[in-house]
Amino acid sequence: MTFEEMAKAFQAFVDRQDRLILSGHIRPDGDSIGACVAMGLELLRQGKHPMIYYEGNISHYSWLPQNLPILDRETLCKATCGRFGWIMLDCAEPHRTGEAYICADLSEESFCIDHHVNHKEYATYNWTDSSATSTCEILFRLFRQNGYPITKEVAEALFTGLSFDTGGFRHSSMTPEIFRMAADLSDTGIDITAIMNGLFHTKGFVETKVLGVILQKAYLYRDQIVVSAMETRDFQAVGATSDDSEGAVATLAEVSEAEVAVFLRELAPNTIRVNMRSKHRVDVAAVARAFGGGGHVRAAGCTVSGPIEPACQRILREIMKQLPEDAE
Numbered sequence: 034m035t036f037e038e039m040a041k042a043f044q045a046f047v048d049r050q051d052r053l054i055l056s057g058h059i060r061p062d063g064d065s066i067g068a069c070v071a072m073g074l075e076l077l078r079q080g081k082h083p084m085i086y087y088e089g090n091i092s093h094y095s096w097l098p099q100n101l102p103i104l105d106r107e108t109l110c111k112a113t114c115g116r117f118g119w120i121m122l123d124c125a126e127p128h129r130t131g132e133a134y135i136c137a138d139l140s141e142e143s144f145c146i147d148h149h150v151n152h153k154e155y156a157t158y159n160w161t162d163s164s165a166t167s168t169c170e171i172l173f174r175l176f177r178q179n180g181y182p183i184t185k186e187v188a189e190a191l192f193t194g195l196s197f198d199t200g201g202f203r204h205s206s207m208t209p210e211i212f213r214m215a216a217d218l219s220d221t222g223i224d225i226t227a228i229m230n231g232l233f234h235t236k237g238f239v240e241t242k243v244l245g246v247i248l249q250k251a252y253l254y255r256d257q258i259v260v261s262a263m264e265t266r267d268f269q270a271v272g273a274t275s276d277d278s279e280g281a282v283a284t285l286a287e288v289s290e291a292e293v294a295v296f297l298r299e300l301a302p303n304t305i306r307v308n309m310r311s312k313h314r315v316d317v318a319a320v321a322r323a324f325g326g327g328g329h330v331r332a333a334g335c336t337v338s339g340p341i342e343p344a345c346q347r348i349l350r351e352i353m354k355q356l357p358e359d360a361e
């Protein structure tokens with residue numbers, strides 16, 4: 034389908050629905066939350082009944098409009114009784130919707146909008162564009178195409194996604210077009226300083242302490258990969274949980290000597306979450322895929338079985354397949 038046909042198909046899908054469940058991916062980030070909020074606001078405007086399911090903490094995103102109905106695990110189960118349409122945003126695989134995945138079979142019709150390269154066409158309609166920097170970028174184009182008003186509130190949500198997934202308009206994926214979109218969103222009067230500070234320059238005290246431990250434990254592997262790992266007891270030692278280390282890999286990626294940054298953390302006994310960033314050469318999405326994960330060329334992740342040290346060695350070996358050994 035062409036872009037125009039997809040946009041038309043989306044409105045036709047919405048027209049057939051009354052109740053719509055929106056879900057992003059687990060451990061929601063700026064793009065998936067921004068996409069859910071922007072879409073939720075438009076559905077409300079159309080007189081629909083949108084409900085958003087987030088699996089994970091979203092309290093950090095306090096600048097986003099708070100007037101949308103939000104489901105928790107319990108109300109999600111109730112909401113899936115009866116007819117509803119399901120919209121998945123920024124979600125490459127059905128299990129990445131978390132608990133909402135359980136409802137998948139109950140959904141009569143679903144529409145997915147996503148930009149991940151490893152998207153598994155799992156919905157009734159799959160609008161995927163891996164050339165887009167963010168799901169919010171696709172939504173911006175959809176809003177424009179279908180004449181949905183981009184209010185200040187919608188703009189706050191879309192700007193959050195655009196800036197989050199481009200690392201604050203810095204990633205190599207950036208194009209002049211994204212700056213033009215950001216400028217259009219900025220025209221609505223949104224508080225860009227508040228959004229950028231909230232996204233990139235705000236940390237809780239515990240998170241800051243955790244970062245200290247992560248940096249303390251970091252080492253440079255073969256002069257090319259900066260690595261750090263946190264076990265549950267490391268988090269406990271500073272009164273934190275693994276949730277307090279979400280942004281750590283981005284800080285590791287600032288190390289000038291390293292082409293790749295790898296951060297491993299224990300989510301549960303023998304369950305290790307791996308986040309990776311690369312600068313120029315390594316396709317970390319390919320590394321993540323080798324372990325059943327996914328993401329983007331410069332930022333990707335996977336979940337592997339523990340213990341942490343052998344898991345780390347497996348990841349490093351996989352990355353080294355893409356790096357010349359002579360840098361030793």
Ligand SMILES: [Mn+2]
Pocket residue numbers: 064065123148166167168198
């Ligand atoms: Mn995204």
